Amino acid sequence: MNFIFISPQFPHTYWQFCRNLKENGVNVLGIADAPYESLSEELKESLTEYYRVENMECYEQMFKAVAFLSFKYGKIDWIESNNEYWLEQDARLRTDFNVTTGIQSDKIGFIKEKSEMKKIYQANGIATARQQKVCEGLDAALRFCGKCGYPVIAKPDIGVGAGGTHKIHDEQELRAFFRSYADKDYVIEEFITGEICSYDAIVNNTGEAIFESMTVWPPSIMDIVNKRLDLSYYVAQEIPESLSVIGRETVKAFGVTNRFVHLEYFRLDKARKNLGEEGDFVALEVNMRPAGGYTPDMINFAHSTNVYKIWADMVAFGKSKLARSSQHDSGNALSTVWQDEYFCVFASRRDIYEYTHSHEEILARYNAHIVMCERMPDILSGAMGNQMYTVKLKTRQEKDEFIRFVHEKK
Numbered sequence: 001m002n003f004i005f006i007s008p009q010f011p012h013t014y015w016q017f018c019r020n021l022k023e024n025g026v027n028v029l030g031i032a033d034a035p036y037e038s039l040s041e042e043l044k045e046s047l048t049e050y051y052r053v054e055n056m057e058c059y060e061q062m063f064k065a066v067a068f069l070s071f072k073y074g075k076i077d078w079i080e081s082n083n084e085y086w087l088e089q090d091a092r093l094r095t096d097f098n099v100t101t102g103i104q105s106d107k108i109g110f111i112k113e114k115s116e117m118k119k120i121y122q123a124n125g126i127a128t129a130r131q132q133k134v135c136e137g138l139d140a141a142l143r144f145c146g147k148c149g150y151p152v153i154a155k156p157d158i159g160v161g162a163g164g165t166h167k168i169h170d171e172q173e174l175r176a177f178f179r180s181y182a183d184k185d186y187v188i189e190e191f192i193t194g195e196i197c198s199y200d201a202i203v204n205n206t207g208e209a210i211f212e213s214m215t216v217w218p219p220s221i222m223d224i225v226n227k228r229l230d231l232s233y234y235v236a237q238e239i240p241e242s243l244s245v246i247g248r249e250t251v252k253a254f255g256v257t258n259r260f261v262h263l264e265y266f267r268l269d270k271a272r273k274n275l276g277e278e279g280d281f282v283a284l285e286v287n288m289r290p291a292g293g294y295t296p297d298m299i300n301f302a303h304s305t306n307v308y309k310i311w312a313d314m315v316a317f318g319k320s321k322l323a324r325s326s327q328h329d330s331g332n333a334l335s336t337v338w339q340d341e342y343f344c345v346f347a348s349r350r351d352i353y354e355y356t357h358s359h360e361e362i363l364a365r366y367n368a369h370i371v372m373c374e375r376m377p378d379i380l381s382g383a384m385g386n387q388m389y390t391v392k393l394k395t396r397q398e399k400d401e402f403i404r405f406v407h408e409k410k
Contacts, residue, residue, distance in 0.1 A: 001077045002026075003021055003077060004030075008046075010032075015043035019045075026315065031069075032056065059089065059092065083289060087112065091105045107255075112158050114189075117286055126253060131190075134184065134187065151168055152168050153166070192268070195269070197217070199239075199243055199244070200262050200290070209248060210310065212239050215235050215236070217233045221383065228350060231385050234343050242281060246283070247265075260296075262289060267280070296308065345391050347390075349387045350385050370390070389406055
């Protein structure tokens, strides 16, 4: 099996996908713009060959790279980056080289454009917030806000995280927004309050989730980015059955196969007409790749497992002995709570603030529980802070105390 891994060096932990593919007998071929000398030794050892392009944004260069590797090694069976930024290009390369193990160009709109995602949710009866496209004009937006009420959220139709997102509180702000963004590809969505919970799963070639987990995020990543707030989030010990159900329904609705998915939902903090009761899950958006940053590693720590291997097993064999979900374990049903489960908690700091407890105090207090501690790359620091600490803990009380200790300011 020939597997082309696009940009295998970013995030730097992705070498583990490549290593586990290699250990499963897969021929792993890398394409990226990073110099070969800059690759980690672990990644170099995992790749059969590395093809460097000058500019990954240039499709002609990427096409030539795939063509060269195809000529040298034979038919390419997989092309994948597991990276949101390259999903559209991945799909185009698969289509042009007739690689059928992933999403094709004619389907990419449904997973990249928020307005197209809404159509899938609505067609399949999955609860989701109402939405209006900005291109339909100010009058349509005014009518929409009249029905939904303020505030509303305006965000790019194609975008990752909270970049370019605006909270609009009244008609005056809406009119001001249109003066600046009327010609931009934006959507306006009704504002929903509650935790953001993600359904993180690995899906095999029949669309069955062979691994499931839940990550709980702060209610507003937008505020964390725009107001430069501290960030904390965690992978939960267990996944509620109701999240498993809506997650599987969403996977089926989008026709997802052969992927690591990160599907986001609001967990309502109060009942909302036409959406659900307090505690119900409401669809936010789909991401057909692993959760960002170090979340895959956090999932590993929380569940004492290895999602890099489970994913590589899915690629090579369609199943994994490490698989854990409430509906699949090599044919045997499991509950959604397992042994050796933890809360894996991420808390970060920003260099612009002074904190009560020093870096050394955190290390001393949580030494036995720390699983990761490092500076965040500049490209991720806007959302994720500058210095991160990640621990695994047994109770909610311990989780909450850790976050308070790290974030407490002078």
